[in-house]
Amino acid sequence: MEKRVVFRSAWLPYALVAPQIVITVLFFFWPAVQAIWYSFQVQDAFGLKTEFVGLRNFSELFHDSHYLDSFRITAFFSSIVAAAGIAISLLLATFADRVVRGALAYKTLLIWPYAVAPAIAGALWAFLFAPSVGILSYFLRKTGYHWDWVLNGDQAMFLVIVAAVWKQISYNFLFFLAGLQSIPKSLIEAAAIDGAGPARRFWTIVFPLLSPTTFFLLVVNIVYAFFDTFGVIDSITQGGPAGATQILVYKVYYDGVKAADLGGSSAQSVVLMAIVIALTVVQFRFVERKVNY
Amino acid sequence: MRFKHLTLVLAAAGLFSTGAHAQTEIQWWHSMTGALGDKLNELATGFNNSQKDYKVVPVYKGTYPESLTGAIAAFRAGNAPHILQVFEVGTATMMAAKGAIVPVAKVMNDAGEPFEPKSYLPSVAGYYTNTKGEMLSYPFNSSTVLFYVNKDMFKKAGLDPNKAPKTWKEVVAAADKLKASGQACVYTTGWPSWMHIENFSAWHNVPIGTRENGMAGLDTVYTINTPLHVKHISMLGEMAKKGTFTYAGRTNQAEAKFYSGECAMMSSSSGAQANIRRNAKFEWSVNFIPYHDDVKGAPQNSIIGGASLWVMGGKKPAEYKGVAKFFAYLSKPAVQMDWHTATGYVPITMQAYEVTRASGFYDKNPGADMAVKQLTNKAPTANSKGLRFGNFVQGREVIEEEMEAVFAGKKDAKTALDDANRRGNDILRKFEAANK
Numbered sequence: 001m002e003k004r005v006v007f008r009s010a011w012l013p014y015a016l017v018a019p020q021i022v023i024t025v026l027f028f029f030w031p032a033v034q035a036i037w038y039s040f041q042v043q044d045a046f047g048l049k050t051e052f053v054g055l056r057n058f059s060e061l062f063h064d065s066h067y068l069d070s071f072r073i074t075a076f077f078s079s080i081v082a083a084a085g086i087a088i089s090l091l092l093a094t095f096a097d098r099v100v101r102g103a104l105a106y107k108t109l110l111i112w113p114y115a116v117a118p119a120i121a122g123a124l125w126a127f128l129f130a131p132s133v134g135i136l137s138y139f140l141r142k143t144g145y146h147w148d149w150v151l152n153g154d155q156a157m158f159l160v161i162v163a164a165v166w167k168q169i170s171y172n173f174l175f176f177l178a179g180l181q182s183i184p185k186s187l188i189e190a191a192a193i194d195g196a197g198p199a200r201r202f203w204t205i206v207f208p209l210l211s212p213t214t215f216f217l218l219v220v221n222i223v224y225a226f227f228d229t230f231g232v233i234d235s236i237t238q239g240g241p242a243g244a245t246q247i248l249v250y251k252v253y254y255d256g257v258k259a260a261d262l263g264g265s266s267a268q269s270v271v272l273m274a275i276v277i278a279l280t281v282v283q284f285r286f287v288e289r290k291v292n293y
Numbered sequence: 294m295r296f297k298h299l300t301l302v303l304a305a306a307g308l309f310s311t312g313a314h315a316q317t318e319i320q321w322w323h324s325m326t327g328a329l330g331d332k333l334n335e336l337a338t339g340f341n342n343s344q345k346d347y348k349v350v351p352v353y354k355g356t357y358p359e360s361l362t363g364a365i366a367a368f369r370a371g372n373a374p375h376i377l378q379v380f381e382v383g384t385a386t387m388m389a390a391k392g393a394i395v396p397v398a399k400v401m402n403d404a405g406e407p408f409e410p411k412s413y414l415p416s417v418a419g420y421y422t423n424t425k426g427e428m429l430s431y432p433f434n435s436s437t438v439l440f441y442v443n444k445d446m447f448k449k450a451g452l453d454p455n456k457a458p459k460t461w462k463e464v465v466a467a468a469d470k471l472k473a474s475g476q477a478c479v480y481t482t483g484w485p486s487w488m489h490i491e492n493f494s495a496w497h498n499v500p501i502g503t504r505e506n507g508m509a510g511l512d513t514v515y516t517i518n519t520p521l522h523v524k525h526i527s528m529l530g531e532m533a534k535k536g537t538f539t540y541a542g543r544t545n546q547a548e549a550k551f552y553s554g555e556c557a558m559m560s561s562s563s564g565a566q567a568n569i570r571r572n573a574k575f576e577w578s579v580n581f582i583p584y585h586d587d588v589k590g591a592p593q594n595s596i597i598g599g600a601s602l603w604v605m606g607g608k609k610p611a612e613y614k615g616v617a618k619f620f621a622y623l624s625k626p627a628v629q630m631d632w633h634t635a636t637g638y639v640p641i642t643m644q645a646y647e648v649t650r651a652s653g654f655y656d657k658n659p660g661a662d663m664a665v666k667q668l669t670n671k672a673p674t675a676n677s678k679g680l681r682f683g684n685f686v687q688g689r690e691v692i693e694e695e696m697e698a699v700f701a702g703k704k705d706a707k708t709a710l711d712d713a714n715r716r717g718n719d720i721l722r723k724f725e726a727a728n729k
Contacts, residue, residue, distance in 0.1 A: 042723075042726055042727045043727060044389060044390065044727045044728050045365050045386050045390060046365055046368055046369065046390040046392075046393040047365075047368075047369050048390060048391070048392050048393060049727070049728070051726075051727075060723070064719075066716075132541075132549070132550055132553075132555060133549075148540075150540060150541065150542050150546075151540045151697060151700055151701045152701060153701070240543070240694070240697065241694075241697045241701065242694040242695070242697040242698045242701070242703070243694055254690075255687070257358070257362050258358045258362070258686055258687075259684055259686050259687040259690075260361075260362070260365065260386060260684070260686075261684065261687070261723065263727075264723070
């Protein structure tokens with residue numbers, strides 16, 4: 001016997017979703033349409049003169065070798081941030097799930113960084129690793145390692161990855177922990193009685209049962225790496241040195257806001273939009289098939 | 294409850310302020326923080342107390358790029374401020390925005406305020422003047438690059454602390470000695486493009502770009518990959534490799550490295566003096582920037598950085614009158630001297646400079662007049678009166694990216710400067726297309 005509640009009102013469902021629709025249209029669709037419209041134009045900073053140029057903004061973009069570099073940098077950055085963020089938090093969640101004494105304290109501490117704003121996280125790491133005054137740079141120098149991310153692009157990349165991953169671990173951790181706790185203990189105990197060791201239990205039981213969580217986090221983390229890491233990059237490297245950490249979203253901001261090149265910046269955000277839509281479709285079509293719900 | 298209370302207070306404040314006086318309000322958006330911001334507020338208060346008809350309201354709007362972006366958005370929405378402080382690299386953007394701005398010369402003339410463009414320092418006013426000789430914005434805070442030496446470290450390295458290197462050859466020689474004496478950071482620089490491309494070119498009287506450094510037209514192209522530029526940047530690259538040049542970053546990060554006693558020599562803004570004076574626990578000197586002595590006519594004069602005040606369009610005549618009165622007030626020698634001595638920015642009129650000298654300020658603060666001396670070293674030429682490149686915020690970034698590639702040993706100077714020139718020209722063409 002199933003009990004169902006049915007609303008017979010014709011307008012109530014629409015009224016209930018209306019706020020959500022209004023917000024989505026106002027803050028997502030409208031700006032998106034505007035970005036598409038601007039991407040076909042060349043405009044001076046003050047919007048005094050506007051010229052329709054068709055696809056010229058796009059063709060200029062794809063002839064700019066630095067824009068193409070930015071793709072490579074974004075791909076590298078995003079995949080490392082997503083992969084490392086997920087792997088480390090899964091490890092931590094698995095450990096935290098097994099802890100008996102002081103579990104609450106561990107869990108709270110691990111969730112903490114999520115409350116830190118990206119810009120503040122960036123500033124923290126920037127200070128720790130500041131080439132001349134940073135405390136960690138000081139120890140690195142003691143070991144004789146030449147630490148100078150102001151000039152060394154690889155080190156700068158390493159630093160923004162560390163900051164971005166650190167910032168995201170808590171979020172992933174929370175979901176993994178919830179996922180782990182929803183796995184029936186009886187399954188694991190049964191496997192243990194059959195003689196499976198912890199590693200085997202993890203890979204054959206826990207990991208597959210976690211796959212919906214992992215998949216969800218994969219999507220969220222990639223979106224995070226693409227967009228939300230802006231604050232971290234802006235507060236540490238501003239895309240430098242020599243563009244080594246200039247991911248796509250940072251370039252959109254830089255060209256549009258700082259350089260007042262609205263057309264070029266809009267064209268970039270249209271490209272970025274297309275990439276994220278494509279990535280999400282690919283994830284749902286192909287990766288999701290491997291997920292057991 | 295709290296909110297209600299707050300709105301009541303705000304409403305009351307609003308009623309009070311509009312009801313009290315029939316003053317014309319003038320909005321002034323700026324980017325000065327800390328001591329500089331306090332001093333700026335003092336200027337506005339000084340003006341407000343000097344008369345009754347106008348009230349200048351300074352509003353801090355974030356960093357230079359932030360307040361420029363904010364003003365652009367405000368202009369598009371129809372509520373731009375009257376006065377906007379714009380950094381020097383935004384000059385071309387403002388200039389090209391014909392309907393969005395009113396030339397300062399016109400504001401002053403329309404209001405009948407005394408205004409003599411010739412009374413301003415030529416290398417300061419020239420930066421903000423068009424080829425027809427019309428001053429477009431009001432030079433507010435101007436500085437230039439200078440060369441700083443840690444005398445204690447010179448002594449330790451067996452160098453004469455009272456003889457700062459004059460040429461780059463001498464810099465390199467001193468640097469080697471300092472390095473040999475165990476100095477970890479020998480030479481560093483703030484503002485790499487401003488110092489080593491823009492001022493470098495002016496100081497050696499060579500162009501940064503065609504068409505009088507872009508001042509004569511939008512169809513300008515960069516000329517920063519000449520043999521002289523390549524020689525200079527490759528010298529810095531060599532120094533970086535030898536460990537006698539430490540790159541610190543694109544803005545003023547170098548200054549902390551100098552006043553903390555980490556680096557022995559530095560080139561950076563003349564504005565760094567205030568902080569060095571406050572923090573340095575060693576003997577130091579401030580000097581002209583070095584030059585290459587095999588270049589004929591060098592040294593010429595250096596060029597300014599900093600910001601100027603732009604008057605935005607679309608306001609009422611009475612408000613422009615107030616703006617003109619305010620600028621006239623700012624130009625007074627006493628006000629200029631106060632601003633100059635408190636902030637370290639250069640005085641913008643010759644008269645203010647003379648008054649400051651007569652007051653004995655320069656005798657008490659040796660080096661404080663170095664910036665003016667260097668800016669007026671010779672009468673500015675087409676190569677050294679300033680520059681005006683479209684989207685130079687981006688242009689400068691490109692130059693700095695390429696310089697960083699040299700300092701990191703990833704590119705040789707020739708390739709890097711060729712690339713900077715080419716990429717910079719792409720930006721100029723884009724700006725030309727958007728503003729023709």
